[in-house]
Structure formats: structure tokens, C-alpha cells
Amino acid sequence: MTQEAPIKVAILDLYAGMANQGMRGFKDILKRYREKHGLDLEYKVYDTRGANELPDTSYDIYICSGGPGDPLSSEAEDWDINFMKLVGDLEAHNASDATDKKHVFFVCHSFQMMCRRYKLGLINKRRSPSFGILPVHLTDAGKHEPVLQDLSDPFYTVDSRSWQVIHADEKRFTELGMQLLIIEKERPYVDLPRAMMAIRFSDYFIGTQFHPEADAMGMKYHLEQDERKNEVIAEHGKDKYNDMIERLEDPDKIMHTQNTLIPNFLDQAVKNIAKGEMPIAK
Template identity: 60%
Template sequence: MTQTPKLPVKVAILDLYNGIENGAINSFMHILDHYKTKHGLNLSYEVFDVRKKVEVPDTNFDIYISSGGPGDPIESEGSEWEKKYFGLIDKLEDHNLSNTAQKKHGLFVCHSFQLMCRKYQLGDINMRNSASFGVLPVHQTHAAVNEPVFEHMDDPFYALDSRLWQVINPNEKKFTDLGMQLLAIEKERPHVDFPRAMMAIRFSDYFFSTQFHPEANVTNIRTTLLKEEKKQEVVREHGLDKYNEMLECLDDPDKITHTNKTMIPNFLNQAVLSLEEI
């Protein structure tokens, strides 16, 4: 990434937090601002409140980043916002299947990951026995060996996981028929007999998705954890040891910080370079 593309780079951030306070959207914007400055790009972005205000972008953006969000990823089926959301995805897919040289790139995180897995019928979506919360190891599959978004990522790498829902039991026939790749799964839990959730999927050459939060940054997580209400919530649900462990993990540059500085920039490299080649 050294050259500036001939045309402006337009990014749509799809906010699926339904009006709930969160640090994710600001984290996406911070990563984009840093990337723009580092590479001298003519890059702009716009945020769309998909669930609360039913705001969905058109197809005139180059890159689409769809966030996490609260709640059941199944109960929104048939809602107005979801119809418009999947309508956009269908248009982007049709565009990418056409002969046009300029493709549309998409990154789908957490709640968006679950919605897309439901759309493609890639596995079973259900509520976990207990919430997954913390800085946790994510294990790459054999299919990830040449994945550009995982370049310079360890195996396992560490990421923020925060979810009540999961996608399990990969539908291998669907993966094969649709040409999709399961790239990462959650940590092994030998003490319980539960399937390991899917954690990252490449839907196509242009669509990439993670169950975890690659946008998470240390500052936002620490600020959240140090709030007394959040501390009590974490301690109540996961214990004081887990709370202290999370705070300690934030000081490790090879965990959250490395993921934050590496994964989404890798995704942007792939998307922006494709624009330069036109």
C-alpha cells in the first residue's frame, strides 16, 4: 500500500447497534482515519443507523463495514430494516457477479456475521449456555493458510469476543456449493462437550466476516471495564478472576492491540488495492 487510487474511496459503516451506546462505530472510524492518513488516501466514510432509523446505503460506496449489535439474530427475520439490509447485500452480490471491474468489498462483524450465516444457511444459530466474553484465542483452520486478512496474524490469535449467540455445526454442503471457506473457530473447551463456534468466514473474494470484534481497541475496552456498573456486571457473570484477567490482557501488545492494528487494515489493503488496479 504505497500508491493513492485515482478515484476517491467511499466507505459505508452500517451501524447495527439499534441505538445502544457502544465503542465499535468510533473504533471503525478511528481505524479508517488512521489508514487514510498513513496511506495518503482520499477516503471518506458515512454511518448508517440500520436498525433504529432503517437507514441503508445505496450501492455507490466502494467498501461496506457492517457492525455487531445486540439481541437475537433470528427474531429480526421479516423486519423492515432486515429486508432492506439483505436487499442491499443482494445488490452488492449481483454487482460483484457482473463484468464490472470495480467490485464492492464487505466486512461483516459479530451480529452481522450471524445474520449473513442465516442468510446463507451455513450452520445452526442458537443461544450459548453462557455468554462468551473476554480476550480469547481464535484458532485458524487449514483453509486460512493463504487468507490475506490473516496475514501477520498468529495461530491462535487473540480477539475480543462478546456474544450470547453463536453459529455452530457448519453445513459443509452449503459451504462447498457456495464456494465459501470457514477460516477460524473458537477455542477448544475440553471440559465441556459443546461444538466449537464458527469465528471467521470468507463468503466470496470480496466479502469477509468475523464473529469476534477485530475493531476493538484497548482504550475503549479499558474505559468500559473500569466503569463500576460494567465491572459489577462482569464480576457477577464471569467472576473477579476473569475481570482481572481481561485487564491484564489489555497490556499485552500481541493480543488485542495486534489484532486491531492488523486485521481490518489487511482487509482495507485488499479492497483499496483492487481499486488501484482498475
């Protein structure tokens, strides 16, 4: 079939001007996906947290980034209010008879904000920041999630957060029809709850508390910064730090995650846009 209109993607930047590798990661994934499938796909970045810029509901796909700080403290800020209004508008659109459903992917900070919105668990500050290339584990639901297809159990991700969502409220999950897909790595030597690391919020909304957009180049840059290096060594030890550096070269670790998870999400969205068929460029 012929693609009649470009696939439009909105990227919501929640970094508030903080230097990051995430935005480059999202753009690189979209560019590779466009080239691989020969799609007429365009994207636009919105400085949501820094300049209160938000897209309208005309986009096909929305990707919401991570960002710094407390996901609980901004509820009264204009950008947060407008962000949640957009989410509500997209929810209403998807609940309507409209056939052009809106697919949204939430990462880290925006994932935590969605957990706040739905009251899915306790959001609090970690005892110490988590940063590195770490394994995460699939739940039973996660093993049947198409977006996680071709990922092993456990698989490796980039984790970078000072806040966390823990103590899943199973009653709320059941009431809202949501599924917990991934949980934090098991730490039998630490008596602390495991964080929720990915949730299927609806047929069209999904999110991760880790960074599936991260790549080896960006991680290497961050891990070699003195502050980050010292944090990782303090949290995990020097041997684990060296292991993380080695994992950057392993194509089955974060490189595989970056090349698999968000592209799987895009596959679902594009197939819906094309009504079951992958569109091709004119």
C-alpha cells in the first residue's frame, strides 16, 4: 500500500535544559527506523519542561523523555498541568470511536509522573542514586508483552534515577486494567523493595523507568565522568564498574535493548496507523 501522509512523532523533552544523551538516543532510533522501513516519518521536539511547549493531539506517536528531580514536586507547575491535560486528551481520544489511536511511550521521569497520575505505588527518593548498566526481570505479563519481544529474562538496561516507584498497588492495577511488565534486579543481600521498571498502562500507553533509548557511546561518556564513576563505585563496587564498561562492547546488552524495545513499540504504532499493514514511502 502507499503511505498517504507522513507519520508524525512528537518528542516531549522533560530535561529542562540539563545536558543529556537521551534526546539524541530518541532521534537516532527514529532515524534508523525510518530508513529501515522506508517510511515518511517526521518528528518534532517540544521543550515541555523548560519552555512549557506541548504538542496538540494531531500526532500519531508521542515519546516522553526522562529528566532530573522529584516527580512529585511539579504538580502545581504550568508545564506539569499542561502535560497531564495532554495525557487526558489522548486518553479521551483513544477511548472514543476514532480509529487513529495515539501511541505514547513514557521514560523514567515521565513514567514516574504517570505512576503518580494513576496512583500505582509509592514514589520516593532512593537511598542512593542508581546509575549503570543493570539487569531487569520480566514478570509473567512481561513475558507475553509484544514490545518486549526478543528480549531475554533478565536483559540489560541503562538505569539512571534518584527517584523510584515501589510497592505496586495490585488493587489499582486490577481496577485500571494495567500490567506490571518488568521489575528491578533481585538483590538478595539488600533488604529493600524492588522498583517497578515497566508498565503497560493501556493498549496504547506503555512506559519504562529505565532508559531504552540509551546507547553505548552515550553511556561510555557518562560512566567516565568522575561524579558518575564515583557514584557507581560507591553503590556497586569497582569490579561492577569495570563490568559495566565491558558490557558497553557487548552487542547482546544495551545495544540490543536500544535496537529492540522502542522499535517494537514503533512497530505496534505504525501497524495501527496503517490499519494492520506496514506503510511504505511514496
